[in-house]
Amino acid sequence: MKVAVCVKQIPDPASDYSLDPDTHFLVRPNEQVLDDTDRYGVEVALQIADANEGSVTLVSMGPSGNLQGIRQALAMGADEAVLVDDDSLKGADSLTTAKVLAAAIGRGDYDLVIAGTESTDGYSGVVPQQVAAFLELPALTYATQIDVDGSTVSIRRQTAVGYDEVSASAPALVSVTAGVVEPRYPTFKGIMDAKKKPVETLTAADLDVEVTVGQAIASVEDAPAREAGEKVVDEGEAHLRIVAALEQAKVV
Amino acid sequence: MSMLVFIEEANGAPATVGLEILTKVRGQGDVAVAYAGPGGDAVWAALGAHGATSVHHIATPEDGLSHAAVATAVAGLVEDIDVVLVGATYDGRDVAGALSAFTGRSVLTNATDLSFDGGLTVTNEVFGGTKLVHSTLSGPGIVLIRPKSFPAEPGDGGSPTVSTVELPDIGHAGSGSITGRHAEQAEGPKLEEAAVVVSGGRGLGDAENFALVEELAGLLGGATGATRAIVDAGWVPYAKQVGQTGKTVKPDVYIALGISGAMQHLVGMKDAKTIIAVNKDEEAPIFSVADLGVVGDVHQVVPKLIEALKAR
Numbered sequence: 001m002k003v004a005v006c007v008k009q010i011p012d013p014a015s016d017y018s019l020d021p022d023t024h025f026l027v028r029p030n031e032q033v034l035d036d037t038d039r040y041g042v043e044v045a046l047q048i049a050d051a052n053e054g055s056v057t058l059v060s061m062g063p064s065g066n067l068q069g070i071r072q073a074l075a076m077g078a079d080e081a082v083l084v085d086d087d088s089l090k091g092a093d094s095l096t097t098a099k100v101l102a103a104a105i106g107r108g109d110y111d112l113v114i115a116g117t118e119s120t121d122g123y124s125g126v127v128p129q130q131v132a133a134f135l136e137l138p139a140l141t142y143a144t145q146i147d148v149d150g151s152t153v154s155i156r157r158q159t160a161v162g163y164d165e166v167s168a169s170a171p172a173l174v175s176v177t178a179g180v181v182e183p184r185y186p187t188f189k190g191i192m193d194a195k196k197k198p199v200e201t202l203t204a205a206d207l208d209v210e211v212t213v214g215q216a217i218a219s220v221e222d223a224p225a226r227e228a229g230e231k232v233v234d235e236g237e238a239h240l241r242i243v244a245a246l247e248q249a250k251v252v
Numbered sequence: 253m254s255m256l257v258f259i260e261e262a263n264g265a266p267a268t269v270g271l272e273i274l275t276k277v278r279g280q281g282d283v284a285v286a287y288a289g290p291g292g293d294a295v296w297a298a299l300g301a302h303g304a305t306s307v308h309h310i311a312t313p314e315d316g317l318s319h320a321a322v323a324t325a326v327a328g329l330v331e332d333i334d335v336v337l338v339g340a341t342y343d344g345r346d347v348a349g350a351l352s353a354f355t356g357r358s359v360l361t362n363a364t365d366l367s368f369d370g371g372l373t374v375t376n377e378v379f380g381g382t383k384l385v386h387s388t389l390s391g392p393g394i395v396l397i398r399p400k401s402f403p404a405e406p407g408d409g410g411s412p413t414v415s416t417v418e419l420p421d422i423g424h425a426g427s428g429s430i431t432g433r434h435a436e437q438a439e440g441p442k443l444e445e446a447a448v449v450v451s452g453g454r455g456l457g458d459a460e461n462f463a464l465v466e467e468l469a470g471l472l473g474g475a476t477g478a479t480r481a482i483v484d485a486g487w488v489p490y491a492k493q494v495g496q497t498g499k500t501v502k503p504d505v506y507i508a509l510g511i512s513g514a515m516q517h518l519v520g521m522k523d524a525k526t527i528i529a530v531n532k533d534e535e536a537p538i539f540s541v542a543d544l545g546v547v548g549d550v551h552q553v554v555p556k557l558i559e560a561l562k563a564r
Binding site: 017019026037069093094095098099118120122123125127129130131132133134136137138139140141142144154157158159160161162163164165166167168172177178184202205211212214215216217218219220221223225226228229230231232233234236238239240241242243245246247248249250251252 | 319352390428432433490552557
């Protein structure tokens with residue numbers, strides 16, 4: 001079973017994010033990390049490939065930088081990576097991103113496409129569904145559990161009240177929530193091997209994708225800040241202050 | 253500007269976020285609704301009261317995973333529509349994503365406000381709600397709107413016209429099926445609607461201590477919530493997650509126990525009327541939004557609080 005998994009390199013979430021004052025695009029340093037939510041997708045892909053004599057290809061779009069994030073995913077055990085890096089894609093919206101990812105995935109003959117539900121830096125949360133639509137695949141979304149039996153893919157799909165059991169035949173796309181599996185940590189051998197694994201870099205033109213611009217940021221402003229209230233250090237009686245606050249809010 | 257609002261059915265009624273959107277756009281000319289679900293006279297009346305002037309009813313099968321098929325049906329309705337507005341629910345996101353690909357429309361996501369002065373401007377919050385980004389569409393587009401961005405209030409709108417749209421057969425892309433449905437959250441008020449929400453984070457130490465959160469919520473007649481960290485850790489189900497990737501809540505009182513206040517969490521709760529936080533790290537970002545911040549150990553403070561409330 002050939003599995004493609006969408007991954008993204010993002011600025012370290014522990015660092016302060018900023019927007020370029022001219023373009024309003026997120027400032028991306030040369031060293032970016034693998035989006036933590038993608039570790040779940042990579043792990044799912046690896047487990048399915050392991051159980052079904054398969055392979056795992058990473059598919060990504062964005063500035064290559066020093067490839068640290070991609071190497072992190074390769075170190076977990078993925079076989080190879082395809083990265084679309086093109087200046088014309090800077091600030092691309094979810095539609096263009098999905099078009100690019102779908103075109104890159106469409107070059108291979110994959111049985112399964114895995115993606116996280118949304119990236120930690122962009123949060124658009126619609127790219128998996130767009131990719132599935134471009135590839136004309138059923139989209140099994142928000143998976144909290146996934147099983148592959150032959151060509152049948154079954155998931156538990158997160159809903160507002162619980163979950164649905166959903167299934168479709170491969171080829172299909174599955175978007176996974178964090179927590180679907182416990183991602184493995186790369187071994188030392190994995191980290192060493194990752195340096196030698198193939199990373200193919202493509203441009204939008206290589207994929208014959210037309211870059212469209214459907215939205216623009218007009219302005220950015222600071223949100224009105226909520227003022228911090230009172231801070232008390234507990235010396236054994238702070239719970240009484242909470243009771244008083246609850247009384248004031250008229251909920252007790 | 254012509255608008256169409258996509259609304260799906262939830263528990264026999266229009267999804268609340270759909271009524272919130274209708275309330276917001278009421279008065280901006282004709283508003284069409286594409287409605288997916290069984291529907292019925294009560295549903296049409298509710299849509300009309302909230303501002304829909306026409307309804308395209310897309311009947312969906314119980315057991316079909318039909319987001320892409322629904323999106324195909326909606327695509328056939330929006331040729332003359334400038335903006336398609338969709339609530340950012342699970343189903344809404346699936347339909348909006350597929351619709352975007354099928355129609356080539358750009359999607360503005362995570363919208364928390366809309367302005368119609370001189371064309372549509374869409375606002376969303378980034379960096380944990382510390383920055384507001386105002387965006388415009390350069391052509392026909394889709395806007396995904398976060399629940400609770402606007403109140404849902406019926407107006408004096410009359411009955412909308414209702415027409416039926418067939419769900420198309422789109423082959424393999426529409427071939428998924430739903431084989432079972434499960435509800436997890438049965439007791440107490442719903443997280444999104446509760447007047448009091450008590451949430452727990454990593455600072456609770458381990459999964460068993462979530463019982464403190466449950467007991468306090470029970471005493472206050474509130475709902476329990478959680479951070480992404482403890483949901484990912486498997487302590488509580490995803491349905492309880494509050495934050496950017498979880499639910500948005502705006503209760504009268506939000507009590508954060510052992511929650512540091514990551515940006516991803518703050519986005520989901522910072523608009524609570526009163527925020528009370530207990531955390532032992534006095535530098536925790538949660539204190540920057542808390543009306544009352546207690547620097548202390550949740551394992552000391554919360555049991556005493558529970559006793560004090562019980563003694564009342």
